Amino acid sequence: MEMTLAAARPLVTQKRLNLFERYLTVWVGLCMVIGVVSGKWAPGLVQALRSLEFGQGSQINVPIAVLIWLMIIPMMMKVDVAAVRNVGKRPTGLVVTLLINWLVKPFSMAFIAWLFFRHLFSAWIGPEDADQYIAGTIILAAAPCTAMVFVWSYLTDGDPAYTLVQVSVNDLIMLVLFAPIVGLLVSGASSLSVPFAVLLYSVAAFIVIPLAIGTCLRGWLISRHGTTWFEHTLLPRFAPVTIIALLATLILIFAFQADNITGRFLHVLLIAVPILLQVYFNSSLAYGLMKLLNVPHSVAAPGALIGASNFFELAVATAIALFGPGSGAALATVVGVLVEVPVMLSVCAVCNRTRHWFPSEAVRSFDPSTKLRVVSLSKHKARLD
16 A cells, blocks of 8 residues: 555656746846846936837837847747647637637736726826726737747646647737727727727838747757757757847836836726736636646646746737837836736646545656656545545
């Protein structure tokens, strides 16, 4: 009996975020300080950078666009379009994820943002700013899931293959639904007019082209060097580039937003409230539906995490393209970046503590520090044995 219990005990692997991932909120805070100080102390330089656009009045800032490409293309290289063929094997979790991300999340965000910025916060936020913040939060909610989802999935023993399918399908759907949903909801929930041509240009520039480049590079490099080299040798080399590009982008945005932030710091705190509310609402709804439908925890947890996270790189780029780098909409998307890590870690904690709610299963996790595939039984299974 003792030997049986010993064999049933799970092989525990300590799961760690790297230095950047663990303290992302700290780095974002430092970028805010550096950017705001730069905007105040070197306004001439900041204005010169701000004036660099792809054509007068295009609102596409050249330095920010280049940096965002450096962030997005490595992420798109992780998208395995071929994995979509395996969706039919276990469709329930994916259906719930898509339902939350495209039929609930953007519409609930539009309502929550309208309620808070137009009514509950009207004493502190004027109508013009309210329109901008509504637009920014809608753009943020309409861009689901990022490469960081793979980190959160790893922390909850999520099925890495299924997480890849969920992320890949969402990225492909964004090609079709992102622009219409943003245009519809921003125009409906605010008095702002959304130039649909500019919105389509943003989708082409920050989804279609990076996805095409990433897919082509992925296929070509895997065919020459194999999947193992591509995923465990090449992709990690892009991490410093992506991190530097993200931090540099944030510094520029905060520099462009220096006057807004110093003059409206209360607004930054107020913007975070509806973002946090909709994140917890959508992740809880996704997780609850997964439990109701008896979806395995290794699928349910990543589904809840995808419902909680945002493709903030795309959101920031789109807000800048539509309304400019100094706009309230851009500020709202940046606030989403600021709260991303603590929110996601709290969702991970809830998922880990409620693992026993779900059917027992063999949980497969990948430990990147050892590059070994670890197969273990869940704690719930061990208790039953």
